[in-house]
Amino acid sequence: MKKNYLLTPGPTPLPPEVLEALAKPMIHHRTPQFQAILKEAVDGLKYVYQTKSDVYIFSSSGTGAMEAAVCNLLSPGDSAITVESGKFGERWTELCSAYGIKAEVIKVPWGKAVTATDIKSHIAHRTSHIKAVFVTLCETSTGVTTDIKSIANALKDTDTVLVVDAISGLGVIDLKTDDWGVDVVVSGSQKGLMLPPGLGFISVSQKAGKLVNESKSPRYYFDLRAAKKAWEQTDTPFTTSVSLVVALNAALKMIKTEGLENVFNRCKKMAEAVKAAAKALGLKLYAEESYASNAITAVCVPSGIDGEKLVKTMRDTYGITIAGGQAELKGKVFRVASMGYLNEFDIILALSCLEKILHQMGYAFQLGSGIKAAQEVFLK
Numbered sequence: 001m002k003k004n005y006l007l008t009p010g011p012t013p014l015p016p017e018v019l020e021a022l023a024k025p026m027i028h029h030r031t032p033q034f035q036a037i038l039k040e041a042v043d044g045l046k047y048v049y050q051t052k053s054d055v056y057i058f059s060s061s062g063t064g065a066m067e068a069a070v071c072n073l074l075s076p077g078d079s080a081i082t083v084e085s086g087k088f089g090e091r092w093t094e095l096c097s098a099y100g101i102k103a104e105v106i107k108v109p110w111g112k113a114v115t116a117t118d119i120k121s122h123i124a125h126r127t128s129h130i131k132a133v134f135v136t137l138c139e140t141s142t143g144v145t146t147d148i149k150s151i152a153n154a155l156k157d158t159d160t161v162l163v164v165d166a167i168s169g170l171g172v173i174d175l176k177t178d179d180w181g182v183d184v185v186v187s188g189s190q191k192g193l194m195l196p197p198g199l200g201f202i203s204v205s206q207k208a209g210k211l212v213n214e215s216k217s218p219r220y221y222f223d224l225r226a227a228k229k230a231w232e233q234t235d236t237p238f239t240t241s242v243s244l245v246v247a248l249n250a251a252l253k254m255i256k257t258e259g260l261e262n263v264f265n266r267c268k269k270m271a272e273a274v275k276a277a278a279k280a281l282g283l284k285l286y287a288e289e290s291y292a293s294n295a296i297t298a299v300c301v302p303s304g305i306d307g308e309k310l311v312k313t314m315r316d317t318y319g320i321t322i323a324g325g326q327a328e329l330k331g332k333v334f335r336v337a338s339m340g341y342l343n344e345f346d347i348i349l350a351l352s353c354l355e356k357i358l359h360q361m362g363y364a365f366q367l368g369s370g371i372k373a374a375q376e377v378f379l380k
């Protein structure tokens with residue numbers, strides 16, 4: 001009998017509470033009943049976002065919220081900084097170019113993170129005005145976390161807005177939107193928030209709100225002016241994903257009950273356990289340790305082992321789905337998630353399967369050493 005386990009960086013497993021909420025009978029979205037649900041969802045999102053600003057919900061994947069950020073803040077011909085240190089950072093550049101925005105790309109070697117100094121020195125050497133800086137909280141393709149606090153601090157007294165892709169980081173890694181002064185945070189439903197894919201979220205600070213009114217970019221479905229106007233009536237401009245919003249409240253309730261800080265610590269511990277296990281197995285971590293993410297760990301495939309086969313065998317033979325490498329990392333790394341509805345025993349289980357397959361593939365190591373190292377992290 002094969003049982004299925006999901007340890008990918010999205011979608012993540014769905015808790016029973018979320019599944020139950022998804023099964024509730026449909027209600028109409030323009031009703032007082034749904035207005036109450038929507039208000040509860042936005043209030044809950046503000047808690048996870050650590051912001052007092054409104055958070056808008058789109059029926060889209062996370063990329064929809066990224067697109068909303070670009071087209072609502074900037075106009076054709078404007079200049080912005082994008083940071084490319086992995087596959088998802090590149091998306092900011094592609095979105096800017098789709099809207100005729102001049103993306104000044106800071107390229108960072110994969111496995112490392114951009115620093116506030118990199119951004120400050122880039123801005124200092126420009127004559128054109130940089131209206132926005134686009135960064136990624138957790139670069140899911142490499143398992144690297146960016147120091148958002150320092151970057152926000154560097155931009156605090158300027159008129160440049162900071163936009164953060166927290167699609168794989170929200171509800172996993174601490175991000176103090178208001179305290180740190182982050183202007184726009186985009187996210188999605190299918191990772192730390194333990195929901196199916198299908199909702200995109202965006203928070204907008206007052207500073208960013210001004211740009212929303214000034215932008216000359218074409219926009220319709222993702223027009224934040226329409227979203228704001230509708231929200232003034234506790235409504236959405238278009239038919240929203242009613243069932244997903246109902247389920248969002250179930251997930252947010254779980255996060256509130258556990259406490260945001262405890263959620264961050266649980267994810268951190270799981271990530272530490274994966275890292276400790278990888279090292280005990282003699283495997284190299286892809287990200288430099290000082291940048292390593294608590295949401296996802298990328299582990300280098302040892303030489304002589306077929307990385308794609310390893311991931312495929314875990315999934316197809318044993319039902320345990322982890323992620324392989326993306327783009328230039330295809331076959332070179334495997335990635336284990338530590339986000340959402342996962343706990344220490346899910347990690348132990350995945351590691352035991354990993355050990356079994358590495359052993360079967362002829363990789364030499366002491367059987368059980370990875371699990372032991374992980375157990376020691378959890379026992380601390």
Ligand SMILES: Cc1ncc(COP(=O)(O)O)c(C=O)c1O
Nearest residue numbers: 061062063088138140167168188
């Ligand atoms: C950091 C990051 N940004 C953007 C995306 C794209 O999100 P979506 O696939 O929900 O559009 C992902 C998805 O994995 C991600 O991890």
